[in-house]
Amino acid sequence: MTTTAPPADVADVSTRMSRREVLQALSGLMVGMFVSILASTVVANALPRIIADLNGSQTVYTWIVTSELLAMTATVPLWGKMADLYSKKLLIQLSLGLFVVGSLIAGFTPNVEVLLISRVVQGIGAGGMTALATIVMAAMIPPRELGRYAGIFGAVFGVGTIAGPLIGGLLVDTSWLGWRWCFLIGVPFTILSIVLLQRTLHLPVVRRKFKIDWLGAVLITAGVCTLLIWSSLAGNKFAWASGWTAAMVLGGLVLLALAVFVESRAAEPIVPLDIFRNRTVSLATAASVLVGVAMFGGTVFLSQYFQISLGKSPTVAGLMSLPMIFGLLVSSTVAGQLITKFGRWKAYLVAGAAVMTVGMLLLGTIDATTSVVVLSIYMAVLGIGVGMLMQNLVLAAQNDVPAHELGATTSVLTFFRSMGGAIGVSALGAVLASRVTSLTAERLGPAAAGGGSAEVPDLSTLPEPVLRIVQDVYGTATADLFLVGAPIALLALIVVLFIKEKPLHTLSGDERRAQEEAAAKAATH
Structure with missing residues (x-):
């Protein structure tokens, strides 16, 4: 009876997907991940135009971003749990389908109310994609090899997060397209992702009795x-x-x-509480919340700063985010390659958190007169820090849990990172609105402040003296957001220092699960 376990292990290892098969499946995952993350940020540079066309306020400005993040955050644990019970392939395609529906509704929205509803539908689909993509990666690829792919995936996540404003700006400034294409542009790519995954993703489905x-x-x-x-x-x-x-x-x-x-x-x-007994999972979760608050909370409002405080067009504002994209892309990819080569990962977490903190402090010094060169350096520093830290937190946690808890662990980390992002955008958005109101009242009088719900200003209608004051107000208020975010990033560094480094597994999640089940069967006989 005891001789049956080893052959099972060998068989499972021998059926591991080849590098070519993995890359083909990852291409579909990455396209889906990119458009899902893009949905959160592509509207950033388009928001001033959207708000003007739909007659929205500063509060609505924040909610167009927050509603999508809110729906994504709230549904991640459910997606993660279902990944342990149903076909991961089917679930990913379902989430992408929901994303397509939400994007189409948003693209043809007649008013702010319908737009907010469509953003919720988009968020539910994006929540499934962001949770399931990482779970599928862990099922296909051993942690020892995952660094290479996780670095690329982290870069895709980061580029999707930060490239959104650039793409949105280009679409808004293209007269024959307009802001509605910020939502519609993802539809063909999402359909492409569904087709690619249907053809290339082949994972075993574990069938058992369950009750959600x-x-x-x-x-x-x-x-x-x-x-x-x-x-x-x-x-x-x-x-x-x-x-x-x-x-x-x-x-x-x-x-x-x-x-x-x-x-x-x-x-x-939905969230197995016993996974928090694992020190690595608990600390990685705490760090993920803090990273989400710092990254999303600060960067979402940079595009508004570029357009209002610096007076740039949406396209130029998008181009100004490129240093952060490149910093994140390079650091995430290089760190992933080095982790795969040497098997060490904690140093990158610590360095990433430290560099992210420095980047937040540097951006806390900006104002309406800061030069583009200085801004670019500061943003590159922030991007480098986030690139080293964000995806490797997931890798550390996945490496330290049993295979049957991979789905729950991954979804919990994604959930808390998204929750941190939603909290960051909503809370710091409220701080920004409050600071803008109080600074405007100081400089122009209470009547000009509008009681905190004034519409985002249209710079072209303001006389020169008032324009300079408004630009200065938004510059000061945006810098204050990064000063609020800096201690949050520092706290993430402190948390990361307490994570204990452990050797990376050389078997994929599916192979480890087969071993665990074989060992459990052997123990009962």
Whole structure:
């Protein structure tokens, strides 16, 4: 009886996907990941034009970004859980299909309300793609080899995050296209991804009896959404210290506490709480939240700074983000290659967090007169730090958990990083609106501030003296956001220092799972 386990292991190793098969499947994953991440940021440079055309306010400006991040964040744990129960290939194609539907609705939206609904649909699809892509990678590729691919994947994630403003700016400034193509441009690429994955992705489907914890899923989603909505509205629609704040924070925490109670007793929890007993997972999760807050919270508003404070066109504003893209692309790829070659990864986490902190501090010194060269250097520094840190946090956690927990672990990390991003965008967006209002009131009087909900200014309609004041106000307010983000990045560095480095596995997730199941069967006989 005991002689059956080794042949099973050998058989599983021998059926590992070849490098060519892996690259073919990854091409589809990367296209899907790119357009999903692009959806979060492609509207950044287009937002001033969108808001003007649809008669939106500064609050709506933030919500067009936040609603997509909110839906993506809230649904990631459910996607991750389903990946352990259903066909990963089918789930990825479903998520991409939802993304196509949301993109089409957004592209033809008649008003802000429909646009916000379409962004939620996009977010649900993007949540599935961002969670499942990394899970599929871990199933196909051993952690020892994953560094090479994770570096490329991290670069795709980063480029999608930061290249969005450039693509959006080009589309807005092209008269025969316009801002609606910021949403429609992803449709053909998403369909291409579905076709590629149908042809190239071949993973075994583990069939077993299961019961999804729908109550836990609802409680988690409701709790997270309540807190994120509060962080978006506080300081704008109502004071940070107010009855609304108390009610929403208390309500969100109660819902999450109930979710923990339900999850601790569920046979098939959405988020298995025992994975947090793993020190690496807990620390990587905390760091992922902080990275999300710092990166998304700061960079989303850079494009507004470029256009309003520096007076650049959407296309030029997009081009100005290239130093950050290149910094992230180079550092993520090089770090991934070095990790695969030498098998060491912690040094890149520590260096990345340190460089990210420096980048945030440098960007905290900008104003309406900062030169493009100086800005480019500062953004490149931030990109280099994020590139070394972000994807390798996932690699460290995946390497330190049993194969049957890969899906849950990956989705938890993605969930908390997205939640950090949503919190960063909504909370720092509220801080920006508050700072703009208070600085405008100081310089131009209370009437010009508009009570915190004034529309984003149209620079072409402002007289020269007022224009200079508005540009200076937005420059100062944007720098303040990075000064808020810098200690958050520093905290991420402190957390990363406590992660213990462990040797990388040489078997893929599917091979490790086969070994674990074979060992469990052998132990019961």
